[in-house]
Amino acid sequence: MVDGTCAPEFAPLRDLLTKNLADGTDAGASVAVIHDGELVVDLWGGEARPGVPWREDTVVMTWSVTKVMAALTVLVLADRGDVDLDSPVADYWPDFATNGKDGVLVRHLLSHTSGVPGWSRPVTVEDLLDLERSSDWLAEESLWYEPGVGSAYQIVDHGHLLDGLVRRAAGRPLADVFRDEVAGPFADDFMIGVPDDQQDRCADLLPPPPSGVDYSKLPPDSFLLRTMANPLLLPEACNSPDWRRGSVGSVGGHGNARGVAQIQAAVSHGGAYAGRSLLSDATIDRVFDVQASGLDQVLMQPVTWGIGYGLPTPSAPAVPDGRTCWWSGWGGSVVVNALDSRTTVAYVPNQMASHLLASPRTDTYLTAAFDCVAAL
Template sequence: MAELQGTQDDRFDGLRRLLQANLDSGEELGASLVVDLDGEVLVDVWGGFRDPARTTAWDEHTIVNVWSTTKTVTALAALMLVDRGLLDVDAPVARYWPDFAAAGKQDVPVRALLAHTSGVSGLDRPAVLEDLYDAERAAARMAAQAPWWEPGTASGYHALNFGHLLGELIRRVDGRTLTAFVAEEIAGPLDADFTLGAPEKDWGRIAEVVPPPPLPFDLEAAGLESPMVRTLTGPPAEAAAANTDAWRRAEIGGANGHGNARSVARILSTISRGGRGLLSPATIDLIFREQAHGVDLVLGVPLRWGIGFGLPETTTLPYIPDRRICFWGGWGGSMIVMDLDRRLTVSYMMNRMAPGIIGSDRSAAYLTEIYRVVEAS
C-alpha cells in the first residue's frame, strides 16, 4: 500500500480518502491531484506507483504523459498569439499558412482548428503512428488533404493531429516550434514542470502509462469512410507508444505533453484567474464563443466546443456544471477544469488509463466531491 503524500485543506479530507481508496483497490496505480481556488492551493496530493510492478513510488516530481490534456496547453499557446495581435481566429488559416488552402480549404478559419471543426481530423490513410513524429512533414500532409466533412458544420475530434495543425500555425506566425514556444513563453515563466515530449534527462521520473481496454468503437458499423474511422485509423492510437523513446522525442501537441497535476494547474489556472498577464479578458471571452454543439463526428457523443476548449455538455459529462467553465482531459481520464465564476482550477493526472476517451468514473467522482465541498463553503 502506498500512502498519499502532500497536503489538503481539511474540507477535502473526503477527496483524499477517495483517491487513497482507489490507490488501495488498484483502480489507480499512481496519480496526482490539485485544487486551486484563486491562487490558493487547497489540495496538492500525489501517491501510488510509477510502474505496474509497483517498485517505484510516484513522488512529488513524477511526471506522466497526459494525452489530450496537452491540447489545453497548445490552445493556450495559440490564444496567446491571438492576444498579441499576431493571429485572428476569424481569419483563414491560409493567410498564415498558404499551403493549407489546398483541396478547397482556403476559407477555413483559424477557430476551426481550435474547435475541431476544420474537417481535417487526421491523416489520410495509409498512416502509422510514426508518421506523426516528424511534425512538419505530417502538417504538410494535412495541409494537402481535402476535408472529410464540410468545415464548420460539425465537430470531429482532432484526436492526434490537433497540435500538428496549431503547431504549424504557431511556427508560421512566431517562428518557433510549438515545443519551444511552450517552454519559453508558458512553462518557463510560470515555473511549471511541463514539456511537449520529454527531454532524455527527465525519462527516469516518468510514470509508465498502463493502457486501457480497447476503445469502445464499432468501426465497421461506422463505415470505413466515416470521419470516425478515418480519424481513429489515421493513424491508430497505441497507448503503449507513450512509453517509448520515439514518442518522448516527438512533438505531438495534441497528445504527448508530460507533466503532473501541479504543473498543469499552474499553467491553466491562468484562465480561471483572469489571464494573469498571458491572456486579456477579451481573449478569454473568445474561449466561450460556441463553435459546435452536437454529436461529434469522431467520438460519437454530444460535445460542445468553444475556441480551444470544451464547454459544459451535461448530456455527456453531467458532473461538469453548466456555467462559465472550460475544460478538457486526456485519454484514460486525466482532466483539467477551469471554472471562471469561482476562479477554481481542478487538475488530475494519472498513469493507469481507464476505459473511454472523455473522462472516467474516477475523474467524475473526484470532481463531484470537489464541487460538493466548494459549493458547501
C-alpha cells in the same frame, strides 16, 4: 501512500485518492486544485512503474489534456496580436489554402470544426513524430466536410494543425512557444516533449480494459475509424523514449496534476496566475464563443465546443455548468477551469480507464472537488 498537501476543507479528495490507490482503481495518480489563487490541493501517490513510487515530480502522458495546452498557446499569440482568431489559416500558412481549405479560419482549427480531422494517406506513429512532414501533409489534405459546420474531433492531428500555424505565426515550433511563453515557471511539470535528462521522471501508462465497442461494425468511411486507426496509437508505444521525446501537441504532453492546474489557472483567474499574465478578458471571452454544439462526427457523442476548449455538455455530467471550460484525455486525465468560482481542478493518472469524455473514476474526483468548493 498519499503524499503532498491538502487544505482541510478539501480532505475528501485526499480520502478519495487514498481509497482508489488502495483498491487498485488507481495505480499512480496526482490531483490538484487551485482556488482563488491558492494551490489548496497538491496530492500524489501510488506507483509510477512497478517498484517505483509516484513522486512529487513524476509526470505521465496526459493524452488530450495536451490539446488545451496547445490551444492556450495559440490564444496567447492571439492576445498579443500575432494571430487573428477570425482570419484564414492561410494568412499565416499559405500552403494550407490548397484543395479548398482557403476558408478554414484559425478558430475552426481551435474548435475542431476545420473539416480536416485527420490524414487521408496512411500515417505511422513515426510519421507523427516528424511534425513538419506530417503537418505538410495536412496542408495538402482535402476537406472532409465544410469548415464550421459541426465538429469532427481532431483526435491526433490537432497538434499538427496548431503546430503548423504557430511555426509560421511565431517562427518557432508550438512546443517551444508553449514552454517559454505559456508554461513559464511551470514548464518542468508539463512538457510537450520530454528531454532525455527528464525521462526517468515518466510514469508508464497502463492500458485500459477493452471498450466493448465493436469497431468492425463501423462503416469503413467512418470518421472515427479514419482518425483513430490512422495511426493506431497504443499506450505501449507511448511509453517509449522516442515517443516521449516527441512534441505531438494533440496527445503527447507529459505532466502531473499540479503542472496542469498551474498552467491552466490563468484561464480560471481572469487571465493571470502566480505573477504571470497570459490572457486579456476579451480573449477569455472568446473561449466561450460556441463554435459547435451537437453530435461530434468522431467522438459520436454530443460536445459543445468553444474556442480551444470544451464547454459544459450533458456527455460530461461532472463538469459544472456556468462559465466553465475544460477538456479530458483518453484514459481519464482531466482539467476543468471554473471561472465563476476561480477554480481549476486537474487529475492525472497512469492507469487508464475506459474513458473518452467522462467515466465514473474521473467524475468522482471532479464531483468531490467541486462539492468542496461549494461548501466553502
